[in-house]
Amino acid sequence: MNQEIFIVEDDPNIRDIVKAYLSKEGFQVTLMENAEDAWKKATEHQPDMWILDIMLPGMDGYELCKKIRQTSEIPIIIISAKDEEVDKILGLELGSDDYLTKPFSPRELVARVKRLFKRAIAQPITSDTENAVLKIADLEIDQAARQVYWKRQEVDVTSKEFDILEIFAKKPNRAFSREELLTQVWGEDYFGSDRAVDDLVKRLRKKLEDLPVETVWGYGYRLHYEEDAQ
Known part of the structure; x- marks a missing residue:
């Protein structure tokens, strides 16, 4: 497999057990006991997946998860003794x-x-190669290069941020349900919460100020577009 997993857990027993099981399945495992060391390690070398404990000395797992997500869509599993919803x-x-x-x-x-x-590793959303550039008002998406421009300035986006923008831009003004977006961006076998969609949209709104992605209350989102806004 050769996929590498960073495990950040301060309990040595849990670290050793998890490493033993994952190593047996062919994964490469790197163990760390605090978030600070893990983040430093990640700046030198990115893993293929993170497994994070929440209750860590110093920076907690939530904060580390947030830092990872600001620049990467690497899969993250949180493990915690906290069982509250x-x-x-x-x-x-x-x-x-x-x-x-x-x-x-x-x-x-x-x-x-x-x-x-x-x-x-599932196949990404296919692009329309005959129309490689999508332009919706101040939003421009180069599908072939997977680059996003907002108000003529290139914006760094993650893979999933690009995918959801591409979905919106291909069908402006159409409302997409959260479930539909989960299936198209995360895949049919995704088993997490549809709040992942809300978080993705929130991050895009922060990166692309005034992006006209509207909330359709109780349903999902749509990219609002008026032709005379061109």
Whole structure:
């Protein structure tokens, strides 16, 4: 497999057990006991997946998850002794792909890791090669180069941010449900919360100020476009 997983967990017993199970399945595992060391390591070398504990000394797992998500769509699994619904929702809103409560079965963790990797390597949304550039008012999307320009300035976006923008731009003014966006961007086998869509849109609104993505309350989102705005 050769996929590398960074595990950030301050409990040595859990670290060793998880490493043993994942290594047996052919994954390369790097263990770290705090978020600060993990983040420093990531600036030198990015893994293919993160497994994060929440209750860490110093920077907690939520903050590390947020930092990772600002620049990357690398799959993230949060493991935590916290079993409250609000904690799970917070983890998903910050960008994690899955949330597993302690104590957990190592076999279940392995199954979720495999499932996330399977989804991560799925074929991306196909582009219309005959119309390689989409232009909607101040938004310009180069589908072939997977580049985004907002008000003539290039904006760095993650893979999923690009995909959802492409979906909106191909069918402006059409309302997309959260479930539909989850399926198109994350894949049919995604098992997380539809709040992941809300988080993705929130990040795009922050990166592309005044982006006319409107909330369709109780349903989803649409990209508002008026032809005379060109």
